[in-house]
Amino acid sequence: MSTTNNEITSKPSDAKLNTARDENDNKYLLFSIGKEMFGVPLMGVREVTEPQKVKPIANTSKHFLGVINIRGEIIGVIDLRIRLNHPAEKTPFMAMIIFETAVGPMAAVVDKVESVSIIEEKNIDRNPNISSDFSQKYLMGIGKLNDDLITLINLNDVLGVETLNNFRTTKMG
Numbered sequence: 001m002s003t004t005n006n007e008i009t010s011k012p013s014d015a016k017l018n019t020a021r022d023e024n025d026n027k028y029l030l031f032s033i034g035k036e037m038f039g040v041p042l043m044g045v046r047e048v049t050e051p052q053k054v055k056p057i058a059n060t061s062k063h064f065l066g067v068i069n070i071r072g073e074i075i076g077v078i079d080l081r082i083r084l085n086h087p088a089e090k091t092p093f094m095a096m097i098i099f100e101t102a103v104g105p106m107a108a109v110v111d112k113v114e115s116v117s118i119i120e121e122k123n124i125d126r127n128p129n130i131s132s133d134f135s136q137k138y139l140m141g142i143g144k145l146n147d148d149l150i151t152l153i154n155l156n157d158v159l160g161v162e163t164l165n166n167f168r169t170t171k172m173g
Contacts, residue, residue: 024042024043025041025043025121026118026119026120026121027041027042027043027116027117027118028040028041028042028116028117028118028119028143028150028152029041029042029045029048029097029113029115029116030113030114030115030116030117030145030150031095031097031110031111031112031113031114032110032111032112032114033080033081033084033086033110033111034081034086034087034111036151037114037148037149037150037151038080038110038150038151038152038153039117039119039143039150039151039152039153040097040099040152040153040154040155041140041154042116044099044100044154044155044156045097045098045099046098046099046100046105047098048095048096048097048098048113049070049095049096049098049107050094050095050096051094051095051096051109052068052070052096053068054066054067054068054077055067055068062082063078063079063080063082063083064076064077064078065077065078065079065109068096068107070098070105070107073105075098075104075105075106075107076106076107077096077106077107077108077109078106078107078108078109078159079108079109080108080109080110080158081109081110081111083158083159084158091111091112093111093112093113094109094110094111094112095109095110095112095113096108096109096110097110097113097155099155099156101155101156101159102156106155106159108155108158117145119143119144119145119150119152123143123144123145124140124141124142124143124144124152125141125142125144126140126141127141128141128142130142137157138153138154138157138158139151139152139153140152140153140154
């Protein structure tokens with residue numbers, strides 16, 4: 001506590017702030033694409049919504065489906081199935097994950113949102129020994145949750161700088 005001009009103010013201790021930050025750092029939004037389970041840090045997710053009608057934009061990447069309007073905000077939409085080299089198909093539980101990027105919010109279409117789960121740092125292998133067509137720069141690690149292995153990815157890295165810059169140009173142009 002500190003006193004200034006006869007006012008008493010209380011500041012949260014650094015230990016409490018670090019504990020809250022650590023808890024949020026360990027929370028992941030889990031979703032499936034095909035038979036694979038993926039997770040993204042919850043802190044980067046703004047919301048999850050049902051799929052909406054997408055307005056296509058000409059001359060964009062295959063995985064860039066177009067744009068949607070959410071509460072007056074135009075948001076770019078990517079199909080994570082296509083981006084992660086899965087066959088494009090509709091599933092009954094499809095969802096859109098709205099997340100923040102350097103150029104504003106984007107939406108990622110996934111097969112199904114499963115849950116929000118805590119994956120302790122000790123249960124994440126940050127340098128798994130794998131060989132895959134999946135770019136290692138997307139990979140945050142492989143998480144172990146109960147008996148499941150979850151591929152932890154960074155949605156900003158999955159999009160790539162080029163896609164984000166193209167979207168910025170589309171928004172400004």
